[in-house]
Amino acid sequence: MPDRKVDVAVIGGGTAGMVAYRQARKHTESVVLIEAEQFGTTCARVGCMPSKLLIAAAESAHSAHHAQRFGIHAGPVRVDGQAVMNRVRRHRDRFVGGVLDAIEKIPEDDRILGRARFVDRHTLKVGEDLTVHAGRVVIATGSRTKVLPFLEEAGSRLITSDDIFDWSELPESVVVFGPGVIGLELGQALSRLGVRVRMFGVGGLVGPIRDPEIRQIALETFNQEFPLDADSKVREIRETERGVQVTFDDSDGDEATETFDYLLAATGRRPNVDGLNLDAAELELDDDGMPLFDPYTTQCGNSPVFIAGDANNRLPLLHEAADEGRIAGANAGRWPDVCTGLRRTPLTVVFTDPQIAACGRTLQETAEHCRGCYAVGSLNFRNQGRSRVMGKSRGLLRVYGEHGSGRFMGAEMFGPAAEHIAHLLAWSAQQHMSVDQMLDMPYYHPVIEEGLRTALQDLAAQLKRGPERAGDCMDCGPGA
Ligand SMILES: Cc1cc2nc3c(=O)[nH]c(=O)nc-3n(C[C@H](O)[C@H](O)[C@H](O)COP(=O)(O)OP(=O)(O)OC[C@H]3O[C@@H](n4cnc5c(N)ncnc54)[C@H](O)[C@@H]3O)c2cc1C
Numbered sequence: 001m002p003d004r005k006v007d008v009a010v011i012g013g014g015t016a017g018m019v020a021y022r023q024a025r026k027h028t029e030s031v032v033l034i035e036a037e038q039f040g041t042t043c044a045r046v047g048c049m050p051s052k053l054l055i056a057a058a059e060s061a062h063s064a065h066h067a068q069r070f071g072i073h074a075g076p077v078r079v080d081g082q083a084v085m086n087r088v089r090r091h092r093d094r095f096v097g098g099v100l101d102a103i104e105k106i107p108e109d110d111r112i113l114g115r116a117r118f119v120d121r122h123t124l125k126v127g128e129d130l131t132v133h134a135g136r137v138v139i140a141t142g143s144r145t146k147v148l149p150f151l152e153e154a155g156s157r158l159i160t161s162d163d164i165f166d167w168s169e170l171p172e173s174v175v176v177f178g179p180g181v182i183g184l185e186l187g188q189a190l191s192r193l194g195v196r197v198r199m200f201g202v203g204g205l206v207g208p209i210r211d212p213e214i215r216q217i218a219l220e221t222f223n224q225e226f227p228l229d230a231d232s233k234v235r236e237i238r239e240t241e242r243g244v245q246v247t248f249d250d251s252d253g254d255e256a257t258e259t260f261d262y263l264l265a266a267t268g269r270r271p272n273v274d275g276l277n278l279d280a281a282e283l284e285l286d287d288d289g290m291p292l293f294d295p296y297t298t299q300c301g302n303s304p305v306f307i308a309g310d311a312n313n314r315l316p317l318l319h320e321a322a323d324e325g326r327i328a329g330a331n332a333g334r335w336p337d338v339c340t341g342l343r344r345t346p347l348t349v350v351f352t353d354p355q356i357a358a359c360g361r362t363l364q365e366t367a368e369h370c371r372g373c374y375a376v377g378s379l380n381f382r383n384q385g386r387s388r389v390m391g392k393s394r395g396l397l398r399v400y401g402e403h404g405s406g407r408f409m410g411a412e413m414f415g416p417a418a419e420h421i422a423h424l425l426a427w428s429a430q431q432h433m434s435v436d437q438m439l440d441m442p443y444y445h446p447v448i449e450e451g452l453r454t455a456l457q458d459l460a461a462q463l464k465r466g467p468e469r470a471g472d473c474m475d476c477g478p479g480a
Pocket residue numbers: 011012013014015016017034035036037038039041042043046047048049051114115116117140141142143161182272275276308309310311315316317318319321
């Protein structure tokens with residue numbers, strides 16, 4: 001196969017890579033997109049979309065089970081596992097099909113299938129035969145599940161989130177290691193679909209929650225549905241003929257043993273940079289072997305190499321992957337003119353029920369940024385009108401503001417409609433709004449946003465805004 005010489009090579013045909021390719025093409029026609037396995041993106045194949053399809057089924061089952069409290073009797077609820085998984089796969093395939101249509105629109109000559117690795121900063125080996133010489137390189141290789149060695153004891157019963165969406169039937173039981181975003185979303189969904197679920201974590205962590213009060217209420221709430229030990233002591237994992245046997249300390253501190261069909265490893269993801277032979281690219285690496293890069297330009301040092309999406313391990317979320325792909329592709333395309341791109345207010349949503357959301361600064365970041373001069377407003381959804389109406393009055397919202405400036409800093413929430421409330425809050429944070437300005441906005445009745453208003457009112461009442469400013473300008477002196 002002859003060598004290829006291009007202006008820009010993008011490694012990884014996922015979300016960040018596709019966006020980077022398109023952006024680079026605005027500046028030069030000489031761009032290739034290299035994909036190791038299959039196009040279609042993690043998001044559509046095994047990520048955001050199939051997980052939300054499974055969750056949608058679980059929500060239906062949960063609503064049916066709990067319809068009685070509204071006086072609705074739908075008869076015995078039966079979950080047809082095959083039908084559930086058929087629907088997940090059918091719609092997943094549609095989403096993947098949509099991505100593949102977009103890939104088909106990329107000229108065939110610009111698409112390369114094969115695993116890339118650096119030979120030097122400007123040279124890539126793709127598979128065994130092809131060499132690509134590139135003026136600039138965008139690394140957009142995504143991430144994969146990090147399977148901790150002790151979980152390997154589960155043998156053939158060990159699964160990752162990648163495996164679940166190809167199931168044709170639901171299992172009887174799953175033990176989940178890692179109550180992070182993936183563990184909580186998939187674990188709760190499986191539990192609501194009738195699968196016996198037990199979840200183990202470490203260090204008391206629950207999802208991305210950093211606010212201890214919210215973490216506590218989330219932990220209590222999840223434990224009403226399935227056992228979740230966020231600070232677990234697991235003594236042994238063993239594959240047996242019947243499944244995977246786990247020995248652990250139960251809530252009373254007694255040793256207990258339970259057997260499950262599968263062990264879901266959800267203990268985090270690792271960026272796919274280990275197989276890239278980064279040393280050859282002469283990039284400056286941190287202690288974990290990750291390239292140092294500027295998040296505003298995605299450039300690695302002063303090199304012609306850019307890194308975007310999960311591969312850089314900074315904010316492994318879909319919208320961040322797209323933003324970083326946009327910045328990386330544009331910079332690689334118009335090299336050497338490297339520009340900073342738009343970075344948005346941090347926003348995270350976990351699609352559990354109640355949902356978890358966070359935006360802006362965390363409690364700890366607020367305390368640090370404001371040097372302790374901050375206040376916290378809160379709202380417990382227990383008595384929130386619309387939430388009660390809908391039978392969803394569980395959870396807590398905590399909003400953070402800065403004394404003096406009165407500025408809104410950030411928020412965390414575990415509660416109803418968190419995906420929507422978090423957007424309002426993130427938009428306010430990005431606009432640098434004060435808590436008073438946020439309270440000047442309209443609030444309809446009866447809506448869950450009224451709960452947000454109550455939390456903001458609570459915050460406003462506590463914020464010390466400093467001495468009142470003079471109403472006129474006499475203190476400026478005449479003629480100023
Ligand atoms: C179960 C699950 C649920 C999720 N849900 C959400 C959600 O609800 N919301 C959200 O915002 N995010 C969610 N995410 C995260 C989101 O999916 C990722 O942040 C996003 O897909 C990352 O995109 P990417 O382009 O960086 O990587 P990918 O889409 O993974 O693309 C990377 C590509 O690079 C290829 N590649 C790797 N190495 C090489 C190589 N050496 N040479 C060539 N190609 C290579 C891979 O094969 C892959 O196709 C979820 C993730 C998972 C796993």
